[in-house]
Amino acid sequence: MMRTKNSREEWLLIQKSQIWELPEGNERIMSVLKLSFQNLKSSLLKQCFAYCSMFPEDFTIEREKLIQLWMAQGLLHPSPGQHMEQMEDIGNEYFNILCQNSLFQDVTKDDDGIIEDCKMHDLVHDLAKEVSKCESLMQELKNVMEDHNTLEIRHVSHVPILTLERMSESSMARLRSLFMSDDQVPSTIFLKLRALRVLDLEEAGIEELPNSIGKLKHLRYLDISYTRIQALPKSIGKLYNLQTLRMRRTDLKKLPQEMKNLINLRHVYFDEEIEIPAGILGKLSNLRTLPYFSVGKETGPGIGELGGLKQLKGRLTILNLEHVKSEEEAKKAKLEEKRDVCELTFEWTRDDKNEEESESSTSSSINDEHEQVLEGLRPDTNLQRLQIEGFRGARFPSWVMCLNNLKKIKLFDCPNCEGVPALGQLPNLRRVKICRMDNLKCVGADGLDSFPLVEHMSIFGCPSLESIRITQGIASLRELIIKDCDNLTSLPTTQGGIASLELEISKCDRLSSLPSGLLLRCTSLKLRYAIISP
Known part of the structure; x- marks a missing residue:
């Protein structure tokens, strides 16, 4: 709280508060928390804190x-004059402020x-419930609903269906949030929720969404x-x-197919096994979050549907790249234009029919095709x-060495x-993992002899693999x-410089000794199925 106070008067005002005269205990702690809440500068920020009361006590809140x-x-x-500021960026700023004020832990x-x-600490959660009690109905309050003016209630969290059904139709029409985990959600309820903005059915024991959604x-x-x-109703496209x-x-x-009408959708989350017909994702031009993009062979989406998703952020996994056949086709994804994508996974599915051919000849057409496609998937x-x-x-793309921000x-x-x-030439690289590369003979050739920041x-x-030729720069x-x-x-x-090292070696039968420079810095050493002398 004090980090936001920029004047001597503001500091003195806090110092002279009567809360410091209260005896130590929960009452004093709650008073301090209330003071921290009251000193939040924005009324919207206070509402954001109050909304956290929707979560149960001791609940892990995903940012x-x-x-x-x-x-x-x-x-x-x-903020005034910041009309281009994204809502998600404002939300991140609010989240950080609440953390800085010790309202999250x-x-x-x-x-x-x-x-x-x-x-949230139990007392902080109690504070959130207190400041939101006029417009929120939670599981703990289910037996005292009669004491509430239900016309003021805007948010309902984890109350039994019977409690919800006892609310008047005019009260239901004013609800803006509904969190439910019941096994049954009557379809008639949705017809009454005319102002609803949030419907959270996570872990509800339901098997279908009614058309009334x-x-x-x-x-x-x-x-x-x-x-x-098991299926979404076609009416989902009307949201x-x-x-x-x-x-x-x-x-x-x-x-x-009706999902292509969700033109304001910004964040979508689903499992990678879900089939997505062609023509849906390419229409969702406002998307910021897209966890998976599975390239279709015949009926699924083509890689070009990614091209129009210019606002993607965060993580993106592109699956089934074996269905992309050329560098020009890969370029249609326009990954180089997606500056806010910070994590990319490129995945080809192993094709048993071509397995023998692809492993026996590095000059085969399928290997050349993979090289061309990966070259065309150049990211920002x-x-x-x-x-x-x-x-x-047989070769990784040239653009890897341009990724100066790669960690x-x-x-x-x-x-x-x-x-x-x-990779040693990438100045910010911190973690390297190499797995199941059957023909890899050496790590450290071709200039890979220095890792200035690599930690793992x-x-x-x-x-x-015969040798790891890293001779310097692994401090x-x-x-x-x-x-x-x-x-x-x-x-x-190593010539020294490593402060401490955890070294684990397993099933490396021909490795008979360890460099003394590594051993001197080891804080943890695990050897399994290896015959090694220092």
Whole structure:
């Protein structure tokens, strides 16, 4: 709270507050929390905090989900003069402010230090419930609903269906949020929810969505994750204002063509097995979040549908790249224009019919095709994480060496490559993982002799690998894992500089000794199925 106070008077005002005269205990803590809440500068920010009362106590709150809920409620407005500011960016700013004010705790961060989820302390959660009690009905209040003026209620969270059905029709018509996890959701309820913006059915025991879902004209957020829903009704295409659609871990097999009408959809989540007919994704030009794009062979979407999705952000996995046949076709994805995509995965599915051919000759047509396609999938140089899997070419694309912002690279199941790019020349690379590269003979050739910032390196299942020729610039290395490399005879040498190292070696039968420079810095050493002398 104090970091936002810029004047001496503001600091003195806090110091002279009567809350410091209260005895220590929950009452004093709650008073301090209230003071922290009251000092939030924006009324919209206060509403964002109050909305957190919708989650149960001790619930793990996903950052992206919370921001999308705020967005659906219309709480993320750009500041004066900042009309181009994205709602998601405003939401991230609000989230960070609440963290800085200690209103969120137990945060979990990704490898780059970005918060992924958090929790609220019980007392903070109590405060959120208190400041939202006039317009919120929660599970804890189900027995005292009679004490509420239900006409004021705007948000309902995890109350029994019977409680919901006891509300008057005029009260139902004013609801803006409904979180439900019941086994049965009567279809008639949707006809009454004329102002609903958020419908969260995550983990509800339902098997279908009724056609009446299409009547929710103001709906902006829909979550059916972890349900047994097998198909979406065609009326889903009438939810023209929908911004977020979450469909993780469902029984859905295929999305309906009508989804192409969701022109305001910004975030969509689904499992990679779901079939998406051609012509849907290419129409959703407002998409920011798209977890998977599976290239169709005949009836599915072509790679060109990605071309029009210019606002994509975050992670993107492109599957079934074996259905792309040329560099020119791959270029239609226009990945180079997607500056805000920070993580890319390129995946070819292993084709048993062509397996023998693709592994026996690196000059075969299928290998050349893979090389051309990957070259055409050149991303923006802002990319931070890259994974290539199932690639059958003999050489990696030239654009890898232009990725100066790359922090992590994973190369999986690329059996025809005898080498890897000169990754040591990438100035920000921190993590390297190489797995199942059958023909890889050496790591460290062609200029790969220095890793200035690499902290974690792992090499698995490379039976032809003989040496790792890294001789300098590995001062940042903290973890080195090598497994199932039967022909490996030497490890990186070092002249010192490594502060500490966790070294794990498994099933490297020909490796008979370890460089003294590595051993001197080891804080943890694991050897399995190896005959090694220091």
